[in-house]
Amino acid sequence: MGQLHKIGQLAEAAGLTVRTLHHYDRLGLVSPSARTEAGHRLYGEADVVRLYRVLALRQIGLSLEAIGRVLAGDAPLEPLLARHREHLDDRITALRTLRAQLGTVLTAVRGDRRADVTDFLDLIRKVTTVDETMQRYFDQTQLAELAERRERLGEDTIAGAEQAWQVLIPRVRAAVAAGMDPGAPEARELAREWMGLLEQFHGGDSGLRDSLYRMYEENAARVEQEFCGPDQELIDFITRANTTG
Amino acid sequence: MGQLHKIGQLAEAAGLTVRTLHHYDRLGLVSPSARTEAGHRLYGEADVVRLYRVLALRQIGLSLEAIGRVLAGDAPLEPLLARHREHLDDRITALRTLRAQLGTVLTAVRGDRRADVTDFLDLIRKVTTVDETMQRYFDQTQLAELAERRERLGEDTIAGAEQAWQVLIPRVRAAVAAGMDPGAPEARELAREWMGLLEQFHGGDSGLRDSLYRMYEENAARVEQEFCGPDQELIDFITRANTTG
DNA sequence: CTAAGTCCTGACGTCGCGTCAGGTGCAAGG
DNA sequence: CCTTGCACCTGACGCGACGTCAGGACTTAG
CATH class of the missing domain: 1.10.1660.10 (Multidrug-efflux Transporter Regulator; Chain: A; Domain 2)
Structure with missing residues (x-):
């Protein structure tokens, strides 16, 4: 035997x-x-x-x-494996969004060095709520596209773009405060930079752009307060600079 | 209060x-x-x-x-998050290879419909051991490239390619058995199909091709037995058909 | 006053084992 | 014969983040 x-x-x-x-x-x-x-x-x-x-x-x-x-022969293997694969898919996407959120938090905190623990925690809350909000405005393929582009651009480029917004917005605000004509060449240059940064986000995809606009419109107050985003006055200025240009 | x-x-x-x-x-x-x-x-x-x-x-x-x-302030948050992210990365790659293996098993078992449970299990063993073997012969970027190409081609194309091998190999075997001259036009046609199927795998990447050849050479016996792969005689025939062509 | 809802503490179950604890069996050396 | 050492046995607790009773006290509306 x-x-x-x-x-x-x-x-x-x-x-x-x-x-x-x-x-x-x-x-x-x-x-x-x-x-x-x-x-x-x-x-x-x-x-x-x-x-x-x-x-x-x-x-x-x-x-x-x-x-x-x-x-024991009590369970058919194929449907079980199929279900298991779907389950795996779910876990993988969950882990990936988590990883992406962690990445955002880490780069943000490395960007500014004061690194207080409570700031840290607020930041995490922000990131996760932003992420949830994104999930409501973009569908699965759009989110995948965004993730892919971010991967391609790299963390530094992303951080640079955020910096660029934080620089550009005050410049536009100053222009509005100074009563600049939206048709002026300087205004058109500002609008060009603005649209360029926007394009870095949506990459020319009109679906992404529309979803972004919709999300911004419905959350304008929060964006303005929590992320130092632009207010309606600035947006109008840029819009006019674009249409007159 | x-x-x-x-x-x-x-x-x-x-x-x-x-x-x-x-x-x-x-x-x-x-x-x-x-x-x-x-x-x-x-x-x-x-x-x-x-x-x-x-x-x-x-x-x-x-x-x-x-x-x-x-x-409690006993642990610095940033390094902890960084470590956590690496840990996440590991889990994600593990889950992804697992998902890929499951995908291979499922498509294979859907391809041939006898679906006996023990065949199923042997299949799983094969897939996982093949996967381990691949890990020894291809590095990280190569594996990623292969995975990407498989994604692009789709499951059906992959299954079709495997079918094509199972058809082509007996034809070559028959040609060898019939004593066909490797320089004959029919032999050169067989060699062309052969190289085409190989190209579907390595996609023209010489690094992938060399790793594949090395893996095959060092595991010829197993490939031949377990996967009905070609034996040395067939390979020689194709090689000669190629060089004389 | 009673019935339904909310609260309390304590304890076991989950999943796949790791890790003792306390004991037995077996072969070799002194 | 006794000891030493190794491989084996069973039984039990531990982990991590709670779910799920069990049994009882309190609170609130009718």
Whole structure:
């Protein structure tokens, strides 16, 4: 007949611990088909085969209980795997948005060096709420597109763009305060820079641009307060500078 | 002073369960600063602020213990977040390879409809071991490139290519068995199809091609047995057809 | 006064094992 | 024969973030 293995040998051969095999035995997943008279487990070839099947299913992430059902023939494998893949997709996208949020927080906090803990926490709240808001205004493909472009541009470019807004907005505000004519060449130059920064965001995609405008319009007050965004007066100025240009 | 909230109100406002607030209280994360004489918890504004900070850090995925250290000022937040991000990266890549493996298994099993459970399991073993082998012969960027191309081509094209190999190999075998001259036009046509299929894999990238050849050479026996791959005789035939062509 | 709702504490269950703790079996050396 | 050392046994607790009772006290509306 086939070889009989003691539990230590099998554990080492399979790269597991003895405890794990004990665990599988208690769950009825892989039980040795024989014992010595002293009660030591003896695994036969069939047991080893079964163990490797368990490991295969474990490797793709099924729960031990699900593995048990599959090996007992109680559960069809294909739909289970299909569901499992969808579940994986969900977890992956969740982790990716999380990672993206973390990235935003980290670059933001590295940008300004005062790094107070409570500022930090407020920042995290901001980032996550912004993220939730984005999810309401952009659909799945749009978000993917944005993420891809950010990946391509790199963190530094993104940070640079935010800096550029923080510089450009005061300049436009000053121009409005000084009563500059929206048709003036300086105004048209400001509008050009403005649209350029906007384009860095939407990349020329009109769907993205429209969603962005809609999101801004419906959250203008919050953007203005929490992110030092532009107010309606500035927007009007730029709009007129564009249309007269 | 600020409003005092009972536990149920706070739970509903924060979208948590009462049990969760109990838990945070016992851990000392968020403890109510007052109680009624009957012992009911009363949360003040400061407690609410603290709760929302906890939730911000929890959303990022920190453990409750880590959150406690951060809020106590015992742990610097930035390096912790940086480490956490790396950890996330690892989990994401792990999940992605897993998802890719699952995808391979599912398409393969949908391709041929006999779908026996044990075949299924052997298939999973094959896929995962192939994946491990690939990891030894291709570096990170190469694997990413392969994954990207597979994404672009779609599952059907991949399945079609595998089918094409299963058709082409017997044809070449027949040609060799019939003693066909490697210089004959039919042989050169076979070689052209062969190289075309290879190109679908490596996409003209010489680095990918060389790694593939190396992997094949060092695992020829296994490929031949387990995947009905070509043997050395067929390869020689194609090589000669190519050089004489 | 009662019924329904809210609150309390305490304790077990989850998942896949890791990690003792306390004991037995077996072979070799002194 | 006794000890030493190793591999094995069973049983039990621990982890992490709560869910889910159980059993009881309080509160509020009718």
